[in-house]
Amino acid sequence: MITKHGMSPATALILYNYNGKVFASTRAVAGAADAFFRLLLSSERVYQLMESSDFSRESFGDKSLDAVSGDIALQNVRFSYHNKGFAPVPVIKNMNLHIPAGESVALIGRSGCGKSTVLSLISRLYEPNGGSITLDGANIATLDQDTIRNNIGMVTQAPYLFSMSLRDNFRLIKSDVTDEEIVDVCKTACVHGDIMNLPDGYDTMIGEGGAMLSGGQRQRIALARALLKDYPLIMLDEATSALDNETQATIRDAIENMHGKRTVIMVAHRLSTVINCERLFFIENGKILASGTHAELLEVCPEYRRLYAEEASA
Ligand SMILES: Nc1ncnc2c1ncn2[C@@H]1O[C@H](COP(=O)(O)OP(=O)(O)OP(=O)(O)O)[C@@H](O)[C@H]1O
Numbered sequence: 001m002i003t004k005h006g007m008s009p010a011t012a013l014i015l016y017n018y019n020g021k022v023f024a025s026t027r028a029v030a031g032a033a034d035a036f037f038r039l040l041l042s043s044e045r046v047y048q049l050m051e052s053s054d055f056s057r058e059s060f061g062d063k064s065l066d067a068v069s070g071d072i073a074l075q076n077v078r079f080s081y082h083n084k085g086f087a088p089v090p091v092i093k094n095m096n097l098h099i100p101a102g103e104s105v106a107l108i109g110r111s112g113c114g115k116s117t118v119l120s121l122i123s124r125l126y127e128p129n130g131g132s133i134t135l136d137g138a139n140i141a142t143l144d145q146d147t148i149r150n151n152i153g154m155v156t157q158a159p160y161l162f163s164m165s166l167r168d169n170f171r172l173i174k175s176d177v178t179d180e181e182i183v184d185v186c187k188t189a190c191v192h193g194d195i196m197n198l199p200d201g202y203d204t205m206i207g208e209g210g211a212m213l214s215g216g217q218r219q220r221i222a223l224a225r226a227l228l229k230d231y232p233l234i235m236l237d238e239a240t241s242a243l244d245n246e247t248q249a250t251i252r253d254a255i256e257n258m259h260g261k262r263t264v265i266m267v268a269h270r271l272s273t274v275i276n277c278e279r280l281f282f283i284e285n286g287k288i289l290a291s292g293t294h295a296e297l298l299e300v301c302p303e304y305r306r307l308y309a310e311e312a313s314a
């Protein structure tokens with residue numbers, strides 16, 4: 001430009017100096033545009049997911065109950081999972097059971113017999129294809145979302161914890177929770193000792209999804225979290241990942257601690273965890289095959305006897 005078009009060296013120097021800045025600003029604008037288009041794309045995907053007809057919509061009734069006592073009953077409940085491209089297979093077939101308020105019971109049976117499915121139906125994650133489920137005598141299909149979510153607590157097989165300190169995980173559930181309350185529920189859930197062994201106790205950062213903790217610890221913390229909400233009905237789907245004897249014993253103690261104060265439905269993968277429960281429901285092939293105490297089941301139910309013998313010899 002200087003030799004052919006008469007640009008002055010001063011102008012050339014100024015342009016040269018600003019060169020970096022011009023490029024940086026252009027890059028910043030381009031980066032913002034990029035982020036903006038990614039945002040558009042992501043939100044489009046999220047909306048597609050929310051509006052997809054592949055997933056059934058949650059529906060609730062409009063009835064609310066106050067002072068729920070936690071009496072739960074299933075009458076002739078039938079259920080199959082409906083997945084696109086697969087023929088529905090009946091998973092729950094005409095199931096009947098009644099759990100009075102304050103009782104601790106266990107659902108037992110072989111892997112895949114439908115235990116977790118029963119818990120999902122009671123917490124209304126799925127809707128039965130037939131029959132009815134009642135909470136304190138009211139069909140849960142008629143109850144509003146708050147009544148269901150504030151009275152039925154579920155601790156799943158793989159509960160999610162957030163990547164923050166343990167204390168903050170509890171604060172998410174109850175913003176004004178005191179340290180005493182946290183320690184209290186953790187003692188009931190038999191996880192206080194584990195937490196005191198962590199490097200920073202209740203202030204330990206537990207990593208993404210609670211990565212720093214074992215499956216059993218994660219589950220007892222999730223149980224403590226549920227206790228903080230004081231649900232009249234708590235369902236606990238025992239973690240399959242941590243089946244050492246110590247975990248079993250602590251879960252057993254936690255159930256003892258909750259006894260009589262609320263209704264507890266426990267899914268156990270080992271009979272020894274729940275041998276002392278007031279009542280066991282033995283599920284086979286989507287039906288309750290027998291119910292009663294461990295001793296009663298041993299007496300009346302050959303299939304239970306077989307399962308118990310298999311476990312004892314394992
Ligand atoms: N989302 C799903 N879609 C289709 N089938 C499913 C789904 N979830 C579970 N099933 C099927 O339903 C049956 C019951 O499953 P469920 O998870 O209730 O068993 P489970 O008794 O809890 O087993 P486990 O002891 O291994 O946890 C199984 O045959 C399983 O393959």
Ligand SMILES: [Mg+2]
Nearest residue numbers: 115116157237
């Ligand atoms: Mg299960």
